Amino acid sequence: xxxxIPQARDRGIPDATVARLPLYxxxxxxxxxxxxxxxxSEDLALAxxxxxxxxxxxxxxxxxxxxRGVGYDVQYLIYQISRELGLTQDWAVAIVGVGNLGRALxxxxxxxxxxxxxxxLLDADPHVVGDRIAGLVVEHTDELESxxxxxxxxxxxxxxxxxxxxxxxxRVIAAGVTSILNFAPVVLAVPDGxxxxxxxxxxxxxxxxxxxxxxxxxxPIMAEEWPDGVVM
Amino acid sequence: xxxxIPQARDRGIPDATVARLPLYxxxxxxxxxxxxxxxxSEDLALAxxxxxxxxxxxxxxxxxxxxRGVGYDVQYLIYQISRELGLTQDWAVAIVGVGNLGRALxxxxxxxxxxxxxxxLLDADPHVVGDRIAGLVVEHTDELESxxxxxxxxxxxxxxxxxxxxxxxxRVIAAGVTSILNFAPVVLAVPDGxxxxxxxxxxxxxxxxxxxxxxxxxxPIMAEEWPDGVVM
DNA sequence: TCGACTTTGTGCATATCTTCACAAAGGCAC
DNA sequence: GTGCCTTTGTGAAGATATGCACAAAGTCGA
Numbered sequence: 001x002x003x004x005i006p007q008a009r010d011r012g013i014p015d016a017t018v019a020r021l022p023l024y025x026x027x028x029x030x031x032x033x034x035x036x037x038x039x040x041s042e043d044l045a046l047a048x049x050x051x052x053x054x055x056x057x058x059x060x061x062x063x064x065x066x067x068r069g070v071g072y073d074v075q076y077l078i079y080q081i082s083r084e085l086g087l088t089q090d091w092a093v094a095i096v097g098v099g100n101l102g103r104a105l106x107x108x109x110x111x112x113x114x115x116x117x118x119x120x121l122l123d124a125d126p127h128v129v130g131d132r133i134a135g136l137v138v139e140h141t142d143e144l145e146s147x148x149x150x151x152x153x154x155x156x157x158x159x160x161x162x163x164x165x166x167x168x169x170x171r172v173i174a175a176g177v178t179s180i181l182n183f184a185p186v187v188l189a190v191p192d193g194x195x196x197x198x199x200x201x202x203x204x205x206x207x208x209x210x211x212x213x214x215x216x217x218x219x220p221i222m223a224e225e226w227p228d229g230v231v232m
Numbered sequence: 233x234x235x236x237i238p239q240a241r242d243r244g245i246p247d248a249t250v251a252r253l254p255l256y257x258x259x260x261x262x263x264x265x266x267x268x269x270x271x272x273s274e275d276l277a278l279a280x281x282x283x284x285x286x287x288x289x290x291x292x293x294x295x296x297x298x299x300r301g302v303g304y305d306v307q308y309l310i311y312q313i314s315r316e317l318g319l320t321q322d323w324a325v326a327i328v329g330v331g332n333l334g335r336a337l338x339x340x341x342x343x344x345x346x347x348x349x350x351x352x353l354l355d356a357d358p359h360v361v362g363d364r365i366a367g368l369v370v371e372h373t374d375e376l377e378s379x380x381x382x383x384x385x386x387x388x389x390x391x392x393x394x395x396x397x398x399x400x401x402x403r404v405i406a407a408g409v410t411s412i413l414n415f416a417p418v419v420l421a422v423p424d425g426x427x428x429x430x431x432x433x434x435x436x437x438x439x440x441x442x443x444x445x446x447x448x449x450x451x452p453i454m455a456e457e458w459p460d461g462v463v464m
Numbered sequence: 465t466c467g468a469c470t471t472t473g474t475g476c477a478t479a480t481c482t483t484c485a486c487a488a489a490g491g492c493a494c
Numbered sequence: 495g496t497g498c499c500t501t502t503g504t505g506a507a508g509a510t511a512t513g514c515a516c517a518a519a520g521t522c523g524a
Contacts, residue, residue, distance in 0.1 A: 086445030100336035202342035213318030
């Protein structure tokens, strides 16, 4: 892990902040569509579902873009956050694995509107290769490296079965990709310098189940912990 | 602020730990399938992609289930984590919104194997109602309340368009549901006591884009911050 | 120009999470 | 037994993140 040496102008935006910026961006876009010109931290925080002090602190990491007594200019803040997140440029994304999930992702409207252009759909199954989905023709995974290079793909989404994920991962990294969004239920091994983010549908349900169980069991004080001899 | 008075057996498991337990569980299941009987914190941490001290501290919140000098019994630990997460019981889940994503979720194998039983698929579109997906017949959202009550649904997955999400949310809460997994790109307003977890596909990509941009711009030290006068 | 009012930006206290490092616990060989 | 070896469980330090509360900065009406 690279040691963070604080620079004169420290550009180290906390991870927790980065994770919330897209949230603010969405809320702001909604406001822009409704014609709102300026917004206070209080209102924006409400719309984004966070505390207003946190919102202000988050935004302060980007710079001082508000006006005291007034609030934030919606359009300007959209621009600043977009720029910080790198959404003012176009990102070519390839989706590997065109099962149910891959299809859903290909058809998901939320990508294109944020500068993510789907530049390739690939699958190993010959029955799927050639299908037209969301305006693209599915290509065979044999073409993976050439698609990445020819179309300047810099982000790859892995939506393959778990068994194929690591191999796909290795190949895209060898082809120069350093940002991967992984939907396969495996922990990918990657070298330093490669970012992997993971979305796991069943993990989210498990976390919900944990809390649901707590609620069902009559609150935080649980009467009997060891109902009866569960022994190794 | 409620002062945390440590109970005799303190049942407050940190959120960060809860979020990782499913990860450990998956790694352990893989080991069990390969016939591994015991595992050290070092090896399990490696398989789960975390640091071994963190793993040990996480597990210590559940109890003292390891053997010094040996490690953890795989089967026993699977049982303990499953129990803690509430996966030893059956959870009835309803999916509202059977578009591309809803279909993908309905067909996702990772649910059933962890005690999540899909008890209902609902959609507002009459063209979709009646379709058979993953062994279930899609029902009309008019039936939402009755499906929840009759089939004992305690977790609802919202995979509708953004515009319909809040309304669906309100209805399922009114019907007694207190755990919601939301895929719609909106911040749901819910009363206290209701848990909402959110999965947002485009947010993950935006976070990747942020880091990718950093890498592309020549590492952590960025030369020119304000290329030229971007002014309000 | 001035004063009342609003809202930002942030210092500071607190809470939460991570990591180190090691004493204590147990297995195992002899 | 006894002593050596391995690995857990955890106290304490450090790192990050959150939230309060308020001074500073700006708007706006008179």
